[in-house]
Amino acid sequence: MSYGLNVYRSSGALGFSSADVTWNQVDSFQVNGGASVSNTYSVLSNRTVLTVQMMIDPPSTSVKSIAHTVSQSGNTISVSGGNQNTHILVLMQ
């Protein structure tokens, strides 16, 4: 590379580089079924944001397992409307 940053492992292998791409975790939190959460993160300003929802228990085959609706407005992430307990990851790059 002609410019940028390379960080090597002790083995000499390249560990991380400014030519790489990643998602950084801003927050990880749990939202239970029937609950709603709204969090604001100033670090999201002018950044690409991705939210990921992971159910804690596999959806039941005997009841309707409704996922939460996750939305972004500015720097605020809102989660609501589900009847299942879930993990929410807020990622940015």
Added chain:
Amino acid sequence: MSYGFEATNNNNKVLISSETRNLHFLGKFSSPSVSNSASAYGGFKELSYTVTCTVTPVPFFDMPTNDYYGIVGVKNTTGNTWVIKLIRSGTGTTYPSLYVFVDARGVSSTESYGMQVLQNDGSASFDSRKEPLVITGGAAVTHPSNPLSSSITGLSEEQCSSGSSHSQHTPDVESSAVSIGSVSSTPIFHYSSLAQTQRQAEFEVSTSFCVGLVLYNKCVGYGDSETNTSTYWAFYRGGIRRSGTNVFAGWITVDGGCFWSSEDASNFFFINAGGGSGTGGNFPLSNETINLASTAVIVGDGTRYA
């Protein structure tokens, strides 16, 4: 940011920030236990991976076959023990490896040099010794609203006697191809299976006979009428499969069954002489599809994390 450390790549995307936490490689898990399975309509297996970590794990998986895969559960069962559940379509015995990433607080390293970035509480935001997550691509997928391309026809009305050996509930619809960019020889995927759908088909037949006379559409003598109804159903969850540099969002059959009823009405010279009904099976939804919102697929390079 007014202070701290931030590194961006040449697309101005953040690589490292002292205000966030990079994900780092905790380990590769390749020997799941089969915690649930079924064989009807293509079948499925639910695989459980046990992981020990102090913070919430973010699982990725490889796809060793052309089947559909998805993560359905990430649960802290006790202490630092987590059970991550993944489903795959089909009844094959080739199982994916799980690649688990966590923030730097959850990974230890014995290497003595490298680069660390700390948050203002002194905890690690980034640690080059702990194999930070690098992604190679991603996509957003949306599942088709109906897993079946054809209507279900011709099944028996009587006490679910067509069983589940027919293939009419086998899912055969998937999304169009979604590009994930160039991939390594072992791409790994983070994808949560949230979408669910159910499809059912009802078949009914009525029969009647009269020993005696039929007057004004009424039986004078001994009469009997019977109505048989069978409702065949299957329940599906979302999954993705890979072909080359594309992924497709489709459906994995996780349950199937049949509900039936039989109503028998007899009379003798207009006196009710008995009847009967019965049920079998159950179903959770009725021709519905839920959780169809677009779902993220994050793609990494599994060869970096052997």
